[in-house]
Amino acid sequence: MIGIIDYGAGNIRSLGNALERLGKPFFVSQDVNELQRADKLILPGVGEARSAIESLDRVGLLQWLTTVRVPFLGICIGMQILFEHSDERDTACLGIVPGRVARFDDTKLKVPHMGWNRVNLKAQSALFEGIRDGEFFYFVHSFGAPLVPDTIGATEYGQQFSSAVQHENFYGVQFHAEKSGNAGLHLLRNFVELC
Amino acid sequence: MLTKRIIPCLDVKDGRTVKGTKFVDLRDAGDPVELAARYSDEGADELVFLDISASQEARKTFLSLVERIARAIQIPFTVGGGISTVDDVMHALDAGADKVSLNTAIVLRPDFLLEASTAVGSQSIVAAIDAKRSSNGWGVWIKGGLEETSLDAIAWARETVRLGAGELLVTSMDTDGTKEGYDLELLRTISECTRVPLIASGGAGTKEHVRDAITLGKADAVLAASIFHYQQISLSEIKEYLQKNNIPVRI
Numbered sequence: 244m245i246g247i248i249d250y251g252a253g254n255i256r257s258l259g260n261a262l263e264r265l266g267k268p269f270f271v272s273q274d275v276n277e278l279q280r281a282d283k284l285i286l287p288g289v290g291e292a293r294s295a296i297e298s299l300d301r302v303g304l305l306q307w308l309t310t311v312r313v314p315f316l317g318i319c320i321g322m323q324i325l326f327e328h329s330d331e332r333d334t335a336c337l338g339i340v341p342g343r344v345a346r347f348d349d350t351k352l353k354v355p356h357m358g359w360n361r362v363n364l365k366a367q368s369a370l371f372e373g374i375r376d377g378e379f380f381y382f383v384h385s386f387g388a389p390l391v392p393d394t395i396g397a398t399e400y401g402q403q404f405s406s407a408v409q410h411e412n413f414y415g416v417q418f419h420a421e422k423s424g425n426a427g428l429h430l431l432r433n434f435v436e437l438c
Numbered sequence: 439m440l441t442k443r444i445i446p447c448l449d450v451k452d453g454r455t456v457k458g459t460k461f462v463d464l465r466d467a468g469d470p471v472e473l474a475a476r477y478s479d480e481g482a483d484e485l486v487f488l489d490i491s492a493s494q495e496a497r498k499t500f501l502s503l504v505e506r507i508a509r510a511i512q513i514p515f516t517v518g519g520g521i522s523t524v525d526d527v528m529h530a531l532d533a534g535a536d537k538v539s540l541n542t543a544i545v546l547r548p549d550f551l552l553e554a555s556t557a558v559g560s561q562s563i564v565a566a567i568d569a570k571r572s573s574n575g576w577g578v579w580i581k582g583g584l585e586e587t588s589l590d591a592i593a594w595a596r597e598t599v600r601l602g603a604g605e606l607l608v609t610s611m612d613t614d615g616t617k618e619g620y621d622l623e624l625l626r627t628i629s630e631c632t633r634v635p636l637i638a639s640g641g642a643g644t645k646e647h648v649r650d651a652i653t654l655g656k657a658d659a660v661l662a663a664s665i666f667h668y669q670q671i672s673l674s675e676i677k678e679y680l681q682k683n684n685i686p687v688r689i
Contacts, residue, residue, distance in 0.1 A: 256534045260509050280677045290559045349633050353658060354602055355561050357635050359483055360686040379441065379688040381514055383536075385560045414447055422514045422536065424478070 245435060246281025250298040258287045258318070261421040261428060267435050282313055283397040283435060284393045284431045287421070288320030292329035292344065292386070295320045296336060300320040303353075309337055314438040315413050322408065322415030323388060331386050339413050342389040342405075361419065362396040362406045369437040370407065370414050370430060371396065378426045380406070380418035388417065414438060441686045442652050445637060445674055446472055446666045450519075451490045453459070453499055457475035471506050478511040480673040483688060484495065486513070486539065487497050487660060488520030490582065501533050508534025516564055516607075525564035527554045528632075533575060539607055541566040542580040545587055545594070548601055555602025565603035567591055569624055570611040576624055595628045606632060607661065609639040615664065617643025625655030637661050645671055645679040652685055 245262065249255055249271045262269045269285075272278050288295055288307075301306040308315075318326050324336040329344040336344070347354045359379040364371055387404035390397055395406030398417070404419045414434065420427040441672055448455045448470050452475025452554040457468045488508065489500040504517055517530050535539040536686050541601055544565060554682055555563045557584055568583050569591035576591035595606055610621035620641045629636045638657035642665050651657045665671050677687045 253630065256508060256532065259511060260534065263509070264512065279530070325471075353633055353635050355634070357561070357605065358443050358659070360439065383514075385561070419514070422512065424512050428512060 244279060245283045245285060246278045247271045248278060248284060248286045248304065249273045250302055250304065255287055258421040259286060261431055265432050265435065266429060267432075273304065274341075275303055275307050278304070278307075278323055284311060284313060284315045284322035286315070286317045286324075286435075288318055288322075288324075290320060291331050292320055292323050292336065293332040293334040293399075295324055298336055299324075303339075310337060310367065312412060314434065314436050316438075317413070317415040318402045318421070319419060322417050323384075323386060325408065325410070325415045327412055329386060338393060338394075340363070340388075340393045340408050340410050340415070342391045344386045344401060346386050348401060355383055356387070356400045360398050360400065360421075361405075362398055364395065365390075365397050366395045367427045368395040368407070368409050368414075370409065370416075370433050372433050372437055374426060374429055374433075380408070380416075380420065380423040380426060380430075382418045384417060398416060405431075440658075441483070441688045442680065443637075444481075444648070445484045445659055445661045446473075446477045446673070447485055447488065447661045447663045448483050448637070449488050449490050450500065450503065452496055452679055453503060456490070466526035467679060469662070471505060471510050474515070475509050475510045477514050477673065479587035481677060481689070482673055484513060484659070485515040487515060487517045488539070489517065491519075492662045501529055502531060504533040504535050513526065516643065518564070518566060519566065523624070524550075524557050527558060527562075527673060530605045531553065531558060533629075537562045537564050537605070539564040539566045540603075541568065542582075544598065544601075545578060545580050545589065551598060551601040551603060552643040555604070560604035560634075563603050563605050564605045565595070566607040566609065567595055567598070568609050568611055571622075572622075579611060591667050592623070592631065595632055599632050599634050605635045605637065605639040607639055610641060613641030614639070616641055617649040617664065619643065620651040620655055620657075620660075621649055622655040625651060625657050629658075635659060645676045648676055649680060649683050652680070655682075
């Protein structure tokens with residue numbers, strides 16, 4: 244079953260609604276013993292990197308996450324914390340994917356980057372199976388991840404940033420798949436069925 | 439490239455969608471969940487639901503409506519109307535809304551905006567401003583356009599961003615419901631002096647109006663109600679028109 248990691252910061256209901264729509268059973272937990280039994284894990288997220296890292300640490304999940312062997316999907320902040328570091332309150336992150344997450348330049352851009360933008364595919368991944376190159380997904384974030392060797396999808400907002408990454412069993416998407424209409428549902432189905 | 443958003447707005451009173459002209463003269467416009475699903479299928483980029491019921495009981499009904507909407511659609515939506523405490527904000531987000539729109543309560547107590555944005559993050563907080571032309575600019579009106587304040591709309595817009603608003607929803611009371619076009623000067627003035635996304639509201643009657651709000655009003659998103667509810671223009675018609683005018687849209 245899919246385990247949704249609840250650390251008190253994500254929009255869990257939206258993700259749950261999306262999985263229900265796909266007919267995929269899931270449970271929500273912050274208990275490492277329960278989550279260890281999941282065959283897929285999803286870490287949703289809104290808010291900011293520091294509080295996400297602190298909340299995960301507080302419930303004893305932070306170290307465990309780096310040892311996860313089942314397919315893992317981080318959404319929004321859940322993707323950002325896969326990187327080494329976030330400039331959002333100078334936060335050390337999980338370091339599964341190399342690179343620093345940095346704030347968009349709000350002297351040139353409106354921040355947050357909010358709305359529908361294209362994801363250009365950079366590498367083959369089961370996550371995007373059957374999804375067109377340049378498909379639109381819904382974004383809301385003020386910090387962007389750099390392009391790295393693990394980047395599988397890139398998006399342009401003033402600059403190119405990583406909108407999807409994959410490192411072994413760890414997947415991350417900056418956009419809210421659970422709020423991205425049919426394309427988002429397609430991607431979540433891919434994660435559940437193909438990853 | 440980030441696309442410009444088209445956002446149908448549903449005013450909800452006692453569980454039904456209604457639409458008035460210049461904030462009064464309400465007409466029934468259908469079941470909100472049905473309309474939401476239809477707009478989502480037709481390519482709406484987001485939706486806004488404003489609860490214009492007055493009573494507390496009606497507000498509870500509205501929260502259960504929010505839950506039904508969240509199950510019915512898979513695109514982001516904002517809810518507003520009568521939200522005046524951090525608890526109200528939490529309840530709306532817990533029910534499945536992505537953002538809340540705050541209006542009268544933050545004018546009466548600006549600290550509430552700071553508290554709300556600190557609690558849930560700016561990305562979930564929309565500051566809604568009802569503006570009306572005055573002898574020297576635009577004034578801010580509250581309580582659904584019934585009460586004038588001493589605030590200047592431009593200064594207030596900047597202040598809401600300072601207090602943590604992640605987005606601005608600016609409605610011109612002069613043009614709202616008239617279908618004669620948005621107040622482009624109001625939009626442009628606010629868009630140029632703030633650094634968060636701006637949603638234009640009030641006055642859409644044609645697809646040219648929508649285009650103008652983006653090109654001349656410098657809006658990042660446009661909100662409209664009546665042109666969609668009564669199916670005068672379809673969402674896809676507007677989006678195709680915008681694309682032809684070199685405005686990036688999600689099609």
